[in-house]
Amino acid sequence: MTAPARPDDCVFCKIVAGDLPADVVHSDETCVAFRDLNPQAPTHVLVVPRSHYANAAELAAGEPASVAALVDAGAAVAAADGLDQGYRLIFNTGAAAGQTVFHAHLHVLGGRSLGEGLV
Numbered sequence: 001m002t003a004p005a006r007p008d009d010c011v012f013c014k015i016v017a018g019d020l021p022a023d024v025v026h027s028d029e030t031c032v033a034f035r036d037l038n039p040q041a042p043t044h045v046l047v048v049p050r051s052h053y054a055n056a057a058e059l060a061a062g063e064p065a066s067v068a069a070l071v072d073a074g075a076a077v078a079a080a081d082g083l084d085q086g087y088r089l090i091f092n093t094g095a096a097a098g099q100t101v102f103h104a105h106l107h108v109l110g111g112r113s114l115g116e117g118l119v
Contacts, residue, residue, distance in 0.1 A: 004053060010101075015048070031070055031073050033047040041109040042110070043083060045074075045108040047106040056104050057093050081110065
């Protein structure tokens with residue numbers, strides 16, 4: 001399956017392409033990870049695939065190996081930030097789940113107690 005065309009207005013596609021600045025903390029052939037502009041924890045990094053899919057479910061259907069690559073990158077980011085006590089990985093899929101940018105992305109959260117409830 002070929003990745004859908006990149007929309008001209010996708011902010012994450014622009015970050016991946018280097019057209020918008022971001023605090024990039026990890027980059028490889030599959031994904032780019034950068035600090036969230038509105039962090040919900042001391043470490044809040046977004047890991048986005050270089051290919052454009054609207055959400056995690058579409059990414060899993062189109063490029064299943066990319067989902068594993070995002071999780072691997074998230075673990076690398078957590079290790080680099082010293083999150084040896086634990087961290088949270090979150091995919092929000094769809095507006096009702098809180099997704100606001102419709103380019104699949106993984107949130108890496110840590111650096112404080114995240115409790116047992118939802119973020």
